[in-house]
Amino acid sequence: MKKRQKRRRSKRSPQPTPAPQASPDEERTAEEWEAEAPGETAALEREWEELPDNAEETKVVLLPVNPYLVHVYWGIAARDLKELGRIFKQPGPPAQPVLRFYETTQVDFDAAIAPSWFDVEIDLRAGNWYVHLESPGKSYCIDLGLRTAGGGFRRLARSNVTETPRARPWGKVDERYLLVEGDYSRVEPVVAPVEGADAVETPHAAPKDGEAPDAEENRARAAEPVIPRPVEATGSPAEVTQVGKTPVERLYSGEQQDGEAKEPEAKELRIFHTVAPGEIERKLAELYRRQGQEWPGVTTKASSPGEPQSRQERADLTGLSESSFCAGISSGQN
Amino acid sequence: MAKGYLAIIFHAHLPFVRHPEHQDSLEENWFYEAITEVYLPLLLVLEDLVEDGVDFRLTFSFTPTLASMLLDPFLQSRYVRRIERLIALAEREAARTAPEPEFYRLASLYHQRFLTLRDAFLNRYDRNLVEAFRRFQDLGKIEILGSAATHAYLPLLAVNDSAVQAQIQTGIGHFQQVFGRRPKGFWLPECGYFPGVERMLREAGIRFTILETHGVTRAEPRPKWGVYAPIYCPSGLAAFARDPESSRQVWSSVEGYPGDYDYREFYRDIAYDLDTDYLRPYVHEDGIRFDTGIKYYRITGKTDQKEPYVPERAEKKAEIHAGNFVFNRQKQVEYLASAMDRKPLIVAPYDAELFGHWWYEGPAWVNHVVRKLARVEESLRLITLSEYLEEYPRNQVARPAMSSWGNEGYNGVWLNGSNDWIYRHLHRAASQMEKLLEGQSQPGPLTLRALAQAKRELFLAQASDWAFMINSGTMAEYATRRTKRHLLRFYRLSEQIQNHTIEERLLRGWERQDNIFQVL
Numbered sequence: 031m032k033k034r035q036k037r038r039r040s041k042r043s044p045q046p047t048p049a050p051q052a053s054p055d056e057e058r059t060a061e062e063w064e065a066e067a068p069g070e071t072a073a074l075e076r077e078w079e080e081l082p083d084n085a086e087e088t089k090v091v092l093l094p095v096n097p098y099l100v101h102v103y104w105g106i107a108a109r110d111l112k113e114l115g116r117i118f119k120q121p122g123p124p125a126q127p128v129l130r131f132y133e134t135t136q137v138d139f140d141a142a143i144a145p146s147w148f149d150v151e152i153d154l155r156a157g158n159w160y161v162h163l164e165s166p167g168k169s170y171c172i173d174l175g176l177r178t179a180g181g182g183f184r185r186l187a188r189s190n191v192t193e194t195p196r197a198r199p200w201g202k203v204d205e206r207y208l209l210v211e212g213d214y215s216r217v218e219p220v221v222a223p224v225e226g227a228d229a230v231e232t233p234h235a236a237p238k239d240g241e242a243p244d245a246e247e248n249r250a251r252a253a254e255p256v257i258p259r260p261v262e263a264t265g266s267p268a269e270v271t272q273v274g275k276t277p278v279e280r281l282y283s284g285e286q287q288d289g290e291a292k293e294p295e296a297k298e299l300r301i302f303h304t305v306a307p308g309e310i311e312r313k314l315a316e317l318y319r320r321q322g323q324e325w326p327g328v329t330t331k332a333s334s335p336g337e338p339q340s341r342q343e344r345a346d347l348t349g350l351s352e353s354s355f356c357a358g359i360s361s362g363q364n
Numbered sequence: 365m366a367k368g369y370l371a372i373i374f375h376a377h378l379p380f381v382r383h384p385e386h387q388d389s390l391e392e393n394w395f396y397e398a399i400t401e402v403y404l405p406l407l408l409v410l411e412d413l414v415e416d417g418v419d420f421r422l423t424f425s426f427t428p429t430l431a432s433m434l435l436d437p438f439l440q441s442r443y444v445r446r447i448e449r450l451i452a453l454a455e456r457e458a459a460r461t462a463p464e465p466e467f468y469r470l471a472s473l474y475h476q477r478f479l480t481l482r483d484a485f486l487n488r489y490d491r492n493l494v495e496a497f498r499r500f501q502d503l504g505k506i507e508i509l510g511s512a513a514t515h516a517y518l519p520l521l522a523v524n525d526s527a528v529q530a531q532i533q534t535g536i537g538h539f540q541q542v543f544g545r546r547p548k549g550f551w552l553p554e555c556g557y558f559p560g561v562e563r564m565l566r567e568a569g570i571r572f573t574i575l576e577t578h579g580v581t582r583a584e585p586r587p588k589w590g591v592y593a594p595i596y597c598p599s600g601l602a603a604f605a606r607d608p609e610s611s612r613q614v615w616s617s618v619e620g621y622p623g624d625y626d627y628r629e630f631y632r633d634i635a636y637d638l639d640t641d642y643l644r645p646y647v648h649e650d651g652i653r654f655d656t657g658i659k660y661y662r663i664t665g666k667t668d669q670k671e672p673y674v675p676e677r678a679e680k681k682a683e684i685h686a687g688n689f690v691f692n693r694q695k696q697v698e699y700l701a702s703a704m705d706r707k708p709l710i711v712a713p714y715d716a717e718l719f720g721h722w723w724y725e726g727p728a729w730v731n732h733v734v735r736k737l738a739r740v741e742e743s744l745r746l747i748t749l750s751e752y753l754e755e756y757p758r759n760q761v762a763r764p765a766m767s768s769w770g771n772e773g774y775n776g777v778w779l780n781g782s783n784d785w786i787y788r789h790l791h792r793a794a795s796q797m798e799k800l801l802e803g804q805s806q807p808g809p810l811t812l813r814a815l816a817q818a819k820r821e822l823f824l825a826q827a828s829d830w831a832f833m834i835n836s837g838t839m840a841e842y843a844t845r846r847t848k849r850h851l852l853r854f855y856r857l858s859e860q861i862q863n864h865t866i867e868e869r870l871l872r873g874w875e876r877q878d879n880i881f882q883v884l
Contacts, residue, residue: 081789081851091523091791094766096774103788158784167765190523193559195766195774196582204585206761208596210753213548213569217600223705223758345703347590348581354608355577357773359615 084108090129090174092189097166097197102129102189103158104174110186114154114176123179127154129161130173130183137171137191141183149177167196199348366745368697368708369752370737371604372730373423373574375551376403376716377515379829379846380429380880382439388648391842393655395433396446400657402720403434403493404481405727410500413734420734421746424497424716425509425551428538429827431494432880435542440491447485451478453646453656457634466672467660473675474658498543507748510539510547510570513881517778517828519558519766520787524794528561530819531826532568534881541883548750549573553828554778555606555713555769562597562764572602572749574713579767580605587762592700592708594753595762603764604749609696610712613689621685622723625663626677629670630722632661659724682725686732694743709752782840783831789851793822796858803862814866816884817874818857824878825850850878 085105093101106114117125128149132141141147152159170192175185209220378398383389413420426434433439454475461467489496500506512518513534521527532550539547550570552561557579565573572594580591580603587595591605614620621627633655635643640651647656661670662678693710700708719726737746770777779787800815807815825847833843853874860866 081848082855086792091788093520093523093775093779093787095776095779096772099776101779101784103784105788160781192522193766196584199582200584200586202585203588205588206585207758208600208761209758210571210596210600210602211757213571214566214600219761220758222760223756347588347592347700347703348586349590351577351590351592351605351608352581354612355581356608356612357576357578358769358771358777359608359611 088174088187090172090187090189092170092172092192094192094194095160097195098163100161100163100170100192100194101158102161102172102174104154104187105157106154106186117176117184125176125178125184127152128175128177128183129159130175130177131161132171132173133168134171135169135191137188139171141173141185163194166194169193199352366707366741367701367743368710369745369747370610370693370697370710370712371421371423371747371749371752372733373425373509373551373711373713373749374406374716374719375425375713376430377425377427377511377553378430378433378717379827380432380514380824380878382433382436382877382879384438384877388650388652390648390652390654391839392439392442393446395439396443397655397657398717398721399434399443399485399493400447400450400478400481401724402717402727404484405720406716406730407489407493407496408480408484409727409731409734410505412731414500414503414505416735418735418738420505420738421507421748421751422505422734423507423509423549423748425511425549426494426497427511427515427551427553428513428535428542429515429880431538431542434494435492436879437491444482444486444491447478447482449646450657451475451482453643454478454658456646457658470660470673470675471658494542501543507549507750508539508543508547509549509551510536511551512553513538514823514827515553515829516823516826517554517556517768517775517831518552518561519556519768519775520779521790521794521826522558522560523791524798525560525564526798527790527794527822527826529564529568530797531823532564532570534819534823534884536568536570538881555579555767556775556828557603557764557768558766559763562599562601562603566597566599566601570601572604572753574711574749575603575605575764576767576769576773577606577608578773579603579764580762582765582767583762584765585762588760589704589706589708591711592704593706593756594709594749594759595764596759597764598761602749602753602759604709604711604752606713606769607696607710610689610693610710611714613692614712614714614718621689621729622718622726623663624681624685625665626674626681627663628659628673628678628724629661629663630659630724632659632670634658634660678725679728682728683732686729686736689729689733690736690740690744694740697744706756709747711749777835778828778831780835783834786831786834786847789847790826793825793851793854793858796854797822800858800861810866810868810871811861811864813875814857814861814871816881817871817878818854818861819884820878820880821850821854821857821874824880825854853878 083105085107088105088107088110090102090104093103095101128151130141130147130149132139132144132147134144150159150161172189173183173185174187174189175183177183205222207220207222209216209218211217376398378395381389381391381395383392410422454471457471458468458475461471485491485493497506497508501508512531514531516527516531518528518531521531536547536550546569548571550565550568550573552573552575555574555576557573557575562573577591580587580595583595583603587593591607594602594604596602612619614622616623635647635653635656640653643653643656644651647654660673662673664670696710697708719730723729734746737744767773768775768777797818800818804811804815827846830843830847834840834847857866857871857874
């Protein structure tokens with residue numbers, strides 16, 4: 031091994047701290063590599079066979095490409111191929127291989143009672159297909175199968191569920207907020223911040239040995255959290271902790287949970303997407319009223335002409351960002 | 365007190381390219397070029413800023429593949445060989461160009477530059493550039509983000525949760541080993557976001573990530589502040605988004621700064637102007653031509669008649685462009701601050717390799733931007749994303765939209781007729797990996813090694829770079845070979861593990877060659 035020259039450290043460099051090194055025995059030249067294990071590199075490169083293309087089981091996979099295009103690939107297991115051969119040899123009108131698209135967010139659904147679906151006819155031998163779709167931002171699951179002349183359907187495999195991307199911004203602004211601190215030491219739904227309320231001016235000092243700020247310290251520094259509480263709830267510390275630990279995603283997802291009724295506080299918070307139109311607005315307004323604030327409301331990006339607006343209301347920053355957005359500007363891709 | 369903030373993010377990544385089996389590897393040269401043109405120059409800029417007492421905050425992400433290469437003694441040694449060859453070539457160039465003063469001057473400057481870089485690499489940084497960046501992290505000047513193990517494009521691996529989780533967790537584990545702490549932020553490779561990844565990042569303890577503009581502008585419900593404040597996913601993970609204005613000014617080949625006629629012409633390298641025999645000792649023993657990094661011309665204009673490069677003019681232009689960038693951000697923040705309930709944040713992520721490699725004057729531009737910002741602190745200030753979240757822990761909740769920063773903004777770069785064949789294998793191998801791990805109750809030492817190597821091969825096959833290169837047509841054959849090589853090795857190891865027929869010699873060879881993630 032070559033001996034390195036004596037190293038000088040520049041006085042300008044910040045103080046070093048130890049970092050792991052790869053194993054020194056890796057420091058070999060190509061000649062040393064070859065001398066150490068003759069013929070080994072050739073053996074490593076010898077593998078030029080093709081990748082296996084036999085399917086162990088019949089499967090179909092759905093992948094989104096863009097808001098209007100999906101890619102589907104499939105593989106048919108040997109035993110199913112035999113069965114397919116038998117079906118295609120039967121007399122009468124031939125069965126048509128299709129990809130049957132269902133708009134669903136669940137993979138375990140009963141196709142027999144699915145409200146709607148559409149078929150894309152395919153050539154089974156192709157192994158993959160690109161399908162153009164009209165509506166972006168949808169969730170799909172597909173069945174690979176054979177449609178018989180009589181209108182029957184024989185499923186060969188069901189795909190994963192996938193979403194296609196959205197193609198434009200949502201029209202509605204809906205004021206929901208979370209407070210998250212430290213390493214998730216505190217995660218709580220809150221009402222909209224009052225202007226400047228959260229502005230904890232960052233001191234721009236060097237961090238203390240790289241550790242996350244202590245949760246306690248964070249609590250003391252941050253603005254007093256505003257936890258929406260039902261009027262009737264007692265709000266004991268134990269309950270507050272429970273709110274913090276409630277999977278926040280579920281609070282916002284609209285999923286119904288068992289035992290929901292036993293947790294008045296959590297229930298009170300689970301107001302989004304769970305109730306009839308109009309009810310959400312009523313509950314949000316109530317939530318804000320309890321904090322002595324007025325709920326700004328669900329607003330659309332364009333308000334009625336002639337209606338007076340504040341500067342904040344006038345500014346459609348999402349629209350602004352979206353209008354100057356140009357996809358693929360990085361990485362020399364555009 | 366500043367009216368708003370700017371977060372500049374340098375995403376540094378290279379695929380794992382390490383070929384001890386070849387004396388001169390063309391592909392390894394990507395790495396050596398990046399050290400010479402990007403990582404060392406940026407480090408020297410950071411050194412100067414600290415030396416001059418300029419306060420700043422910048423953000424970097426180093427993918428585990430790049431960090432592993434930077435830490436690899438074999439590649440470090442080869443880099444020294446490479447920079448020494450460049451020094452010798454520049455010396456010879458100075459002799460060759462002696463009768464032409466404007467070229468002689470440039471050749472001499474390159475010679476001096478390479479000597480400085482070698483000195484920095486060997487003496488100041490002791491060959492370890494990861495450690496060098498880590499020191500700036502420990503000083504609180506830069507925040508470093510974690511990233512996926514091998515820069516896999518996660519939206520297209522999402523069929524197997526385990527594959528995405530392994531990429532995230534191994535990436536974070538490697539970050540901890542290398543940078544000595546857990547990352548708060550995570551760079552999603554290619555900004556590739558799909559619904560569901562936010563939960564996995566949250567489970568891994570990550571606080572925030574960065575999306576392409578439309579990942580946030582198309583979130584549900586509509587974000588109130590566009591890309592100028594983060595949103596929280598329902599899981600609590602914060603999603604920042606790229607500001608399109610500041611991106612375009614730097615990136616666009618038409619409107620962007622790097623296309624200025626005074627800047628150095630990237631495509632006019634002496635490797636393509638001089639005789640093969642002359643170049644052979646310094647470039648490639650087989651006489652293959654590839655960039656040396658010695659380039660004598662400026663962009664000049666839309667012409668093939670290039671004029672000689674004038675470093676002083678280029679440096680001056682970098683300063684002017686830095687001033688323009690800062691001025692535009694100040695104006696932007698001024699407007700945004702008047703429209704928002706908080707200080708706006710402009711998030712400006714770039715590929716690190718733009719700075720110095722594609723845009724030679726990029727590091728000088730960064731230097732001027734940071735210095736100018738330090739002088740206008742009352743209106744605009746640099747910040748890290750962690751600091752912003754500390755200041756504003758309360759944010760709107762919305763579900764981000766599937767997005768990437770690739771061409772067209774979705775998955776099409778990595779999934780199209782040229783490269784779609786990859787995914788059936790990646791998905792199949794990921795399912796196979798799950799079975800392998802489940803099937804081993806008490807694996808012996810050899811089986812454990814084989815399992816670890818199978819994981820490495822799968823990780824390496826999952827790198828998004830291969831699909832990207834196949835799509836773009838550059839080095840497509842190499843990318844195809846790499847994909848197949850790692851998948852074939854994976855399948856073979858998998859078979860041997862299942863059949864209890866592990867070939868130790870073969871395994872040893874692969875462990876040496878594909879030696880990323882020594883602890884798995």
